[in-house]
Amino acid sequence: MLRIDNLTCGYGSFLAMSDLSLTLRPGTITGLLGANGAGKSSTLMCIAGHVAAKAGQVYFGERDVTGLTPTERVRQGIAISPEGRRLFKDLTVEDNLRVGGLIHPAAEFKRDRDRVIDLFPRLGERITSIAGNLSGGEQQMLAIGRALMARPQLMMIDELSLGLMPKVIDLCYRALLTLRDEGMTILLVEQNTDRVMGVADDICVLESGRRVWSGSAAAARNDPTLSAAFLGLH
């Protein structure tokens, strides 16, 4: 579904990620783990087209999307809920969703919006609220909802659980499982390792801009070195 070959990206001469290869299987959740500054967000922003690749390729389906702009990638079916969420803070919930769906005809907005509300009923209750006034959990739902409005096949979410209450995290993770069961492919960046291990099919661990481990979640759980060194599991 998404295949990354020897991808290198960074800012100026600084390399945030070097030589990353990774394949996402369709309809699965892949957890991208690593310490602060490991290069997780940079990798996601590079796949979304916001950070330029210095070397390597990104294939989406059969297509090489490495040179495409962020908009073209959204049209191809790649959406992101970025680090910090980056909502349109002065706009209402509904208008944030509207912008998320701009690449589709206006006549289809209501149907797509209602699908997002089915997934996150809370957003329906806050539909006329200003995004900047939402709680952290509601903002995260809106960031995911806004990305869903583009009807992506690949959904990338950065720091899903950061700063959220456990109940809200549960709700967001249930939504992710629903999306995966509908066939969506998900790439998830998390600090909260336990949570990721609970839902992920595959795991990729980054350290200082390099991939240090990748494989199935089951293999990750059973790998004693990995558990101790990177995941802090017992």
Place this chain on the structure above:
Amino acid sequence: MLYVELIAQGLVQGCIYAAIALGLTLVYGLLRILHVAHAALFTLGAYIGVLTTNATGSLALAFVAAMLVSGVAGVAVFRLGYQPILNRPPFVALIASIGLYIAAEEIFRIVFGASGLSFVAAPLQSQVPIFGGLQFKQAEIAVMLGTALIIAVLAYLQNRTRIGVACQATVSDPQMAESFGVSLQMVRDINFFVGSALAAFAGVWVGLLNNLVEPTMGSVPAYKALAIIVLGGLGSVQGTLLAALTLGIIESFGTIYLGKVLDRNAIAFAFLIAVLLVRPQGMFASK
């Protein structure tokens, strides 16, 4: 009765300030540029307005022509003047903008003459009695109604259309907005067009109320509009509208009660300084 009259006069002036300053706010919100040359589009609009009225006798046509010409000229200023230097520090654009304004004044002088133009038969000049002996020029009433209408239409378009929402999203986070399919070029063009057309709208009214259009008529509005958007909290549309109306009314009272010591423009700036001493973030800024 004097108070009512002063408030009404202040509102007339405030509406004109609002129409000028809105364009500046739009540009600042979008690009963080202090667009001084905006005042040249105000003057351009005034010239097109007086020329069209004198040629055709139709004020309505004059407004349409002035707003279209200034709107297109505003887009040209953006594309030729600002677009090439967008990734430089903001003061570069500010200097370019001041240069553009000075050049425009000279061009108006060369093309239309130094002494200015007047309406051959200025329309909307007769007095309309309102109540209790209070009278207004037709043009003054029309300024208030016209500005209110145009702002209501713009507010509607901004909140109820996809393009309007896309413009707001771009102000909030251009990179994200663009990734969801918003064309930054289109949003910027639209904002310059609308802002410049509003300046032209104000220019035609000022020309009509003074029955004079001259090359330097934009210089006072140029810096006063900057003062207004600072008062309004830089980039806030509602703040700008309130600041413009407030300033109009303050000036109107000031010229009666302080007119012996300070002229109209000095009052405006004394007010600006006083407000900024108390609220450095502007009168109506939330943060």
